[in-house]
Amino acid sequence: MLNVIVAVVVRDLRLAMRRQSDIVSALFFFVIVVSLFPLGIGPEPDLLRKLAPGVLWVAALLATMLSLPRLFADDHRDGTLEQLALAPHPLGLVVTGKVIAHWLVSGLPLALIAPVLGLQFDLSADALIVLTGAILLGTPALSGIGAIGAALTLGVRGGGVLLSLLVLPLYIPVLIFGAGAVDATVSGLGGEGHLSLLAALTFASVGFAPWASAAALKIALE
Amino acid sequence: MLEADNLECVRGERRLFAGIGFRLGAGELLYLQGRNGAGKTSLLRMLIGLLPPVAGEIRWRGRTIRSGEFRADLCYLGHLNAIKEELTPLENLLAAARLADEALSEDEAIDALEQVGLAGREDLACKYLSQGQKRRVALARLVKEKRPLWILDEPFVALDVAAVDWLAGIISGHLQRGGLAIMTTHQLVDIPAGTVRELRLG
Numbered sequence: 001m002l003n004v005i006v007a008v009v010v011r012d013l014r015l016a017m018r019r020q021s022d023i024v025s026a027l028f029f030f031v032i033v034v035s036l037f038p039l040g041i042g043p044e045p046d047l048l049r050k051l052a053p054g055v056l057w058v059a060a061l062l063a064t065m066l067s068l069p070r071l072f073a074d075d076h077r078d079g080t081l082e083q084l085a086l087a088p089h090p091l092g093l094v095v096t097g098k099v100i101a102h103w104l105v106s107g108l109p110l111a112l113i114a115p116v117l118g119l120q121f122d123l124s125a126d127a128l129i130v131l132t133g134a135i136l137l138g139t140p141a142l143s144g145i146g147a148i149g150a151a152l153t154l155g156v157r158g159g160g161v162l163l164s165l166l167v168l169p170l171y172i173p174v175l176i177f178g179a180g181a182v183d184a185t186v187s188g189l190g191g192e193g194h195l196s197l198l199a200a201l202t203f204a205s206v207g208f209a210p211w212a213s214a215a216a217l218k219i220a221l222e
Numbered sequence: 223m224l225e226a227d228n229l230e231c232v233r234g235e236r237r238l239f240a241g242i243g244f245r246l247g248a249g250e251l252l253y254l255q256g257r258n259g260a261g262k263t264s265l266l267r268m269l270i271g272l273l274p275p276v277a278g279e280i281r282w283r284g285r286t287i288r289s290g291e292f293r294a295d296l297c298y299l300g301h302l303n304a305i306k307e308e309l310t311p312l313e314n315l316l317a318a319a320r321l322a323d324e325a326l327s328e329d330e331a332i333d334a335l336e337q338v339g340l341a342g343r344e345d346l347a348c349k350y351l352s353q354g355q356k357r358r359v360a361l362a363r364l365v366k367e368k369r370p371l372w373i374l375d376e377p378f379v380a381l382d383v384a385a386v387d388w389l390a391g392i393i394s395g396h397l398q399r400g401g402l403a404i405m406t407t408h409q410l411v412d413i414p415a416g417t418v419r420e421l422r423l424g
Binding site: 010018019083087090094 | 302
């Protein structure tokens, strides 16, 4: 079981490394969107500190959305998805591997660069640590939920817009608890509660979403 | 071993075929024929379990095909090559074998690629290969393939004469070992072994 997941992760990571422009462009999108806010708002530290968690999280959601349409589309176009669906093990395991690989190339880089961007908003060290932790904990949920949307819109013309409409509303809980964790830390309440809920969301979506996506993929392959 | 009863296929509003049935035993080859749009590919997709039939039933070794056991016995080659353009032929073969839960060593994979005439191109990304060479990468899977049921959709497309002969040899070797094969094709290729049967659609 673990073999399959590892095989898919290795393959997808190798493909991503051969096509680094995808990773880099999503990351640059994140950096630029986040950096535009301090420039637009001006040097008011109090206001920036208040805006930071929301801005960073919204930018992270949008950056994740950028790479979602290709999650299954490439495999679908060249026939690999058919072969994956015909492999002896359940398709849900394959999708779990793809979700993990997607997180490693989209969510993880965002979390690593987030503290640097947080400095532009004059966030304290504590807040930066919680921000990084929250993005690390929350982005797997974004990949998992996104996989359902990507599978449902597979092969649909104009699927990209439809995908955003389907998936962004489902990202709201992650956004609320993710930004809430940093807010709570800044205001001195402590972000542990928010982080626990974020972890719960991640476990639930990484555990269940691949099976829902697999069901949607089977319909797309008919 | 493979039995199909009374299959019916409806795509959109149109009924493509109904009442199709056959039995295929060890060492037998089934040629699916029919004009364009007769439903050959749809029938193949039913047989591999991706498209549920509107009516009828398909059984493999007496059991329904909706199981992991059936998929472990099945090797399907669609009209898409299922190879990744960014990966080299060698990486493609090894990745495909790992994902299908098959043991394939690097030496075996290199040997298979030599047999399909891709010696020296193992380390070149597939996007630099020609259409026929890409098809050969996809077909290289069949060299070491030990699963008993092969379902091939237009396997001879984009191949040159020598490659067509080579593939016919590979398929007849498979039939001699007691394997089963089903394929669609517009060019009737002489497969020098096994019992050849034909099914005409439409």
